[in-house]
Amino acid sequence: MKKSRRDFLKIAGVTGMTTGLAAIGIFGNQTVRAESSTPIGSTPAHGLHAGHAAGVKAPQSQAPHVIDPTSFLTNFEQGKFVTLENGESVREFNLVSYPSLIEVASGVKFPAWTLNGTVPGPTLRCIEGETVRIRFRNGDAHPHTIHLHGIHPARMDGVFETVEPGQEYVYEFTAQPFGVFPYHCHIMPLTKHISKGLYGTLIVDPKTARQAAREMVMLMNGFDVDFDGENEFYTVNGIANYYTDYPIQIKVNEPVRVYLVNMTEFDKINSLHLHANMFWYYPNGTILTPTEYTDTVMLCQGQRGILEFSYKYPGRYLFHAHQSEFAELGWTGIIEVSE
Amino acid sequence: MLALLIYSFESGVLLQVPVSSIPVERVDIERISLRPGEIIANLVNSGATDVEIAQLQVNDAIWGGTVSPSNVIPRLGKATLSVQYPWIELEPVKISVITSNGIKFEGEIAVAILTPEFSLQLLYVFVLIGIYIGLLPVFLGLGWYPILKSLSARWYDFFLSFTVGLLVLLGVDSIKEALMMSAEAPAGFNVTLLVVFGLLASFISLMTIGGSAISSKSGVARRGLALAYLISLGIGLHNLGEGLAVGAAYAVGEIALGAFLIIGFMTHNTTEGIAIVSPLSSEKTSLKHILAVGLIAGAPTIPGALLGGFSFSNLWASLFLAIGAGAIFQVVFEVLRYMADSRGVLSIFGDLRVFLGLTLGMLAMYSTSLLVTA
Numbered sequence: 153m154k155k156s157r158r159d160f161l162k163i164a165g166v167t168g169m170t171t172g173l174a175a176i177g178i179f180g181n182q183t184v185r186a187e188s189s190t191p192i193g194s195t196p197a198h199g200l201h202a203g204h205a206a207g208v209k210a211p212q213s214q215a216p217h218v219i220d221p222t223s224f225l226t227n228f229e230q231g232k233f234v235t236l237e238n239g240e241s242v243r244e245f246n247l248v249s250y251p252s253l254i255e256v257a258s259g260v261k262f263p264a265w266t267l268n269g270t271v272p273g274p275t276l277r278c279i280e281g282e283t284v285r286i287r288f289r290n291g292d293a294h295p296h297t298i299h300l301h302g303i304h305p306a307r308m309d310g311v312f313e314t315v316e317p318g319q320e321y322v323y324e325f326t327a328q329p330f331g332v333f334p335y336h337c338h339i340m341p342l343t344k345h346i347s348k349g350l351y352g353t354l355i356v357d358p359k360t361a362r363q364a365a366r367e368m369v370m371l372m373n374g375f376d377v378d379f380d381g382e383n384e385f386y387t388v389n390g391i392a393n394y395y396t397d398y399p400i401q402i403k404v405n406e407p408v409r410v411y412l413v414n415m416t417e418f419d420k421i422n423s424l425h426l427h428a429n430m431f432w433y434y435p436n437g438t439i440l441t442p443t444e445y446t447d448t449v450m451l452c453q454g455q456r457g458i459l460e461f462s463y464k465y466p467g468r469y470l471f472h473a474h475q476s477e478f479a480e481l482g483w484t485g486i487i488e489v490s491e
Numbered sequence: 492m493l494a495l496l497i498y499s500f501e502s503g504v505l506l507q508v509p510v511s512s513i514p515v516e517r518v519d520i521e522r523i524s525l526r527p528g529e530i531i532a533n534l535v536n537s538g539a540t541d542v543e544i545a546q547l548q549v550n551d552a553i554w555g556g557t558v559s560p561s562n563v564i565p566r567l568g569k570a571t572l573s574v575q576y577p578w579i580e581l582e583p584v585k586i587s588v589i590t591s592n593g594i595k596f597e598g599e600i601a602v603a604i605l606t607p608e609f610s611l612q613l614l615y616v617f618v619l620i621g622i623y624i625g626l627l628p629v630f631l632g633l634g635w636y637p638i639l640k641s642l643s644a645r646w647y648d649f650f651l652s653f654t655v656g657l658l659v660l661l662g663v664d665s666i667k668e669a670l671m672m673s674a675e676a677p678a679g680f681n682v683t684l685l686v687v688f689g690l691l692a693s694f695i696s697l698m699t700i701g702g703s704a705i706s707s708k709s710g711v712a713r714r715g716l717a718l719a720y721l722i723s724l725g726i727g728l729h730n731l732g733e734g735l736a737v738g739a740a741y742a743v744g745e746i747a748l749g750a751f752l753i754i755g756f757m758t759h760n761t762t763e764g765i766a767i768v769s770p771l772s773s774e775k776t777s778l779k780h781i782l783a784v785g786l787i788a789g790a791p792t793i794p795g796a797l798l799g800g801f802s803f804s805n806l807w808a809s810l811f812l813a814i815g816a817g818a819i820f821q822v823v824f825e826v827l828r829y830m831a832d833s834r835g836v837l838s839i840f841g842d843l844r845v846f847l848g849l850t851l852g853m854l855a856m857y858s859t860s861l862l863v864t865a
Contacts, residue, residue, distance in 0.1 A: 263581070294577055340552070341549070341552045342552075343551070343552060344579070381550070381551060
């Protein structure tokens with residue numbers, strides 16, 4: 153039979169028969185101006201002539217009933233305290249892995265492996281020296297673990313203790329040192345388990361709290377929606393161009409602290425560039441004095457740090473990956489500074 | 492003399508051609524099947540030397556597996572690679588084997604689904620596929636017989652030309668398919684040449700056997716019937732190849748045989764039935780013969796789908812499509828000769844009915860092909 157036919161059907165298998173039918177439709181409609189049309193995608197509104205249509209907005213959240221990226225930005229899970237028999241108080245978090253079809257760009261669904269329903273998973277926050285428990289239940293059809301960065305015993309490292317589907321594992325450790333850490337599944341093939349979405353951020357605060365600021369978490373990632381080993385979309389906090397369509401609101405002179413983590417799979421590095429400003433940079437957040445005063449930071453996968461800045465003038469400012477390719481594939485946002 | 496020559500080269504008496512230090516290796520991954528948590532790949536060494544499979548990568552990550560009977564595969568030999576791997580449904584799976592000389596060969600499944608294991612239910616599914624895309628459409632086409640027959644005898648040439656138009660496109664399509672599949676077959680078997688051989692051999696054999704039967708001084712009725720049998724034989728061989736390919740594509744999840752595609756195949760292959768009964772429209776033919784030509788043309792899709800579903804090979808599919816194409820072109824030749832008869836071949840082209848028949852026949856084959864391609 154037809155190779156061409158089979159090729160077509162391969163594609164049809166992925167994109168659905170409707171697309172195939174539409175392709176046939178194009179054949180007959182080429183010269184005829186369509187009577188109806190549906191907008192898709194969005195043309196970048198910045199750097200173009202004024203009045204250019206912005207197009208379709210980013211989806212408001214990845215899936216119904218899960219947190220939207222605006223809330224995710226400032227949502228720090230504190231867990232709940234459990235008192236043990238010996239009187240010790242333990243901070244406990246619950247993580248559940250389960251598959252979910254999430255929207256990663258306007259109209260594009262990705263069959264993800266989520267933690268508590270989103271990619272990235274929730275931002276966990278505790279204080280240095282506390283006993284922390286992460287109760288992980290695997291609600292997916294594949295084995296998973298939660299591998300933690302930081303200092304802890306071997307059995308709390310989430311590598312060899314495979315958590316089979318339906319099973320539960322409790323990671324218990326003393327939070328040390330303070331800083332910002334990624335957590336992620338460590339089952340082989342690792343590329344697959346990470347690119348499917350099993351990761352998030354763990355923040356360990358120093359015993360003496362940092363100065364008050366407007367705090368945000370930004371986890372940089374990519375989505376390989378056609379599974380060819382390359383990302384089609386890049387995001388912060390899970391939806392391409394989300395913060396372009398729903399800008400982050402801050403005030404003039406308001407101190408801002410960003411916990412930045414890079415979990416981008418397939419690409420060697422990712423980066424963040426802040427427009428019209430400079431920030432103090434604390435690599436890993438493990439030291440209290442900044443090492444750099446810059447407007448751009450570059451991170452490899454798993455690398456992270458803390459940014460501190462405030463805006464002097466009101467207005468709209470871009471922030472994006474300083475790899476133009478990533479910026480144009482969804483890793484661009486706007487900070488809106490008001491008086 | 493030959494022995495002497497071989498001895499001379501072997502013993503080094505004659506000038507030796509310097510041997511390249513890098514052997515030309517080639518491994519083809521012929522078929523990948525998926526079981527729960529396991530990938531099985533059929534490897535064929537189609538290169539010039541024995542190869543040793545040293546390493547394995549799944550989706551570009553180093554992985555472990557077993558090769559049986561041995562990881563050293565002799566030239567033109569086969570082996571089975573088995574890998575315990577948690578493949579994910581509906582995502583691609585890529586297998587790369589790396590030889591001891593560091594040469595990498597890849598095979599991929601575009602959309603992973605569980606490969607159907609042999610079962611009575613699956614047997615039933617493949618028989619059903621064969622019936623839907625081969626047998627049923629051919630008989631739907633044969634159903635036009637009474638209509639064709641009720642028409643005035645002056646339209647006889649029109650329908651014969653219509654058949655020629657259909658068959659020419661079907662033949663060209665078969666060659667295209669055969670060549671495309673031959674490109675995917677293991678290189679060591681030179682399948683492209685095999686396609687040319689199959690095409691010409693079937694054309695020439697049918698010229699020798701069938702041609703003599705038709706050109707004998709039997710009556711017009713007998714010749715129409717003989718033509719119908721020849722056409723159904725050609726189409727039957729084509730359908731065997733098509734069944735092989737559809738069965739294989741279904742088994743590895745490359746096609747979803749939905750209602751749309753089934754209807755497409757039915758419409759497309761109905762034209763095959765019309766092609767068969769056209770030569771019979773000028774005479775009275777018993778139901779027995781109609782049934783027989785229908786079975787010869789349509790039934791081979793069933794064993795084709797079964798064979799393709801359970802053990803597909805590009806080599807056999809190419810060969811059957813080529814043999815079918817040769818048979819189809821031989822029939823085209825016979826029908827033209829039959830139409831020309833006393834008039835001489837070139838004279839038939841002056842006829843408006845012949846022009847309309849040829850053109851509409853080709854258009855019918857082309858437009859219905861759009862229902863199964865894109």
